[in-house]
Amino acid sequence: MVGSRWSAASPGRRRGPELERAILDAALEQLSTVGWNSLTMEGVAAGAHTGKAALYRRWPSKADLVADALRTALPPLGRIADLGSVREDLYALCVRMREVMRSRAGQALRAVLHECDHGHADRFRGLIWSGLHEPAHGLIGELVRRGIDRGDVRPDATGPLLADVIPAMMMYRAKVCGSEWADEEIAEMIDGVMVPLLRA
Amino acid sequence: MVGSRWSAASPGRRRGPELERAILDAALEQLSTVGWNSLTMEGVAAGAHTGKAALYRRWPSKADLVADALRTALPPLGRIADLGSVREDLYALCVRMREVMRSRAGQALRAVLHECDHGHADRFRGLIWSGLHEPAHGLIGELVRRGIDRGDVRPDATGPLLADVIPAMMMYRAKVCGSEWADEEIAEMIDGVMVPLLRA
Numbered sequence: 456m457v458g459s460r461w462s463a464a465s466p467g468r469r470r471g472p473e474l475e476r477a478i479l480d481a482a483l484e485q486l487s488t489v490g491w492n493s494l495t496m497e498g499v500a501a502g503a504h505t506g507k508a509a510l511y512r513r514w515p516s517k518a519d520l521v522a523d524a525l526r527t528a529l530p531p532l533g534r535i536a537d538l539g540s541v542r543e544d545l546y547a548l549c550v551r552m553r554e555v556m557r558s559r560a561g562q563a564l565r566a567v568l569h570e571c572d573h574g575h576a577d578r579f580r581g582l583i584w585s586g587l588h589e590p591a592h593g594l595i596g597e598l599v600r601r602g603i604d605r606g607d608v609r610p611d612a613t614g615p616l617l618a619d620v621i622p623a624m625m626m627y628r629a630k631v632c633g634s635e636w637a638d639e640e641i642a643e644m645i646d647g648v649m650v651p652l653l654r655a
Numbered sequence: 656m657v658g659s660r661w662s663a664a665s666p667g668r669r670r671g672p673e674l675e676r677a678i679l680d681a682a683l684e685q686l687s688t689v690g691w692n693s694l695t696m697e698g699v700a701a702g703a704h705t706g707k708a709a710l711y712r713r714w715p716s717k718a719d720l721v722a723d724a725l726r727t728a729l730p731p732l733g734r735i736a737d738l739g740s741v742r743e744d745l746y747a748l749c750v751r752m753r754e755v756m757r758s759r760a761g762q763a764l765r766a767v768l769h770e771c772d773h774g775h776a777d778r779f780r781g782l783i784w785s786g787l788h789e790p791a792h793g794l795i796g797e798l799v800r801r802g803i804d805r806g807d808v809r810p811d812a813t814g815p816l817l818a819d820v821i822p823a824m825m826m827y828r829a830k831v832c833g834s835e836w837a838d839e840e841i842a843e844m845i846d847g848v849m850v851p852l853l854r855a
Contacts, residue, residue: 623826624816647814647817
């Protein structure tokens, strides 16, 4: 048993944000090693060299802690530099989306979704939405507008569902074909679907 | 308790296919009323006025029975008549896909997926694949070829991922936005994505 005596036993007294960071790291570590079902508040507290009370003060439940750990660890999608054509820009975006899903937090998130019950799944799926799909939508809109300005995208490519195509297809083939989206498959989607859809 | 005495107590002695039909109907009825978790072999046997033995002779488990009931009850996607343009043909296909998902078996299938565990979910998702998405892929390919012959689809619209776009987008918005695909949303997808993607 790991008790609150650990709070003071850590190397030096850690302040709020530092301790919080250590707890979130330990939660992600537990998640990646023992998985969602076996993760316990005790185990995370031990991993972070603190006591359970320090966890419960911040997160009322294991689901709250895990959601926060995944949310903060998921790499941001970031920006896509202008690579000179909408084809290259969108290809880079897909590679970046794949990187996010293959990151440690992205993999842990997918594993949790395969393990947790339906109530929790809705919440964790929300993290993929807010951390990946929503920013991807914004970014796709930006890359399409960049293409319109550049002249390699038709000026009327403004429909609200255009930004769905890439995230929808990435989710679809991942779910129904177990696809990990190899480079050639991304190229196939960009050249076979996105470029014909958008070209001027 | 409903015992095997019911086997002979049904109105007249039913033969194999007729009894099987009655059992599958009763399973779908149970599924639509009490749901996956509360469905029992006993309850289905009672509903079909037969004994549990008649069920277990044909389906080793509740999951086998339910999968068979859903598979046989899901309406076939069928064919799409030539409506004169790829726009109308694809719109009709989407309406038909929506009808399949809104059918009694389609709704039961979605409900089961929200209730069952991960092992069973993979199997039941397979039914959506084989009963809806796979035939939709075939049909989209057919409608695109029809459009090429007609002249309203570009002749090089032959990429392997083209047939993914509609099923992927329908699944995506259903899952992440809870969309039921209103007529206007289907029209938006056809006019904003599919027609620009395919037009000659």
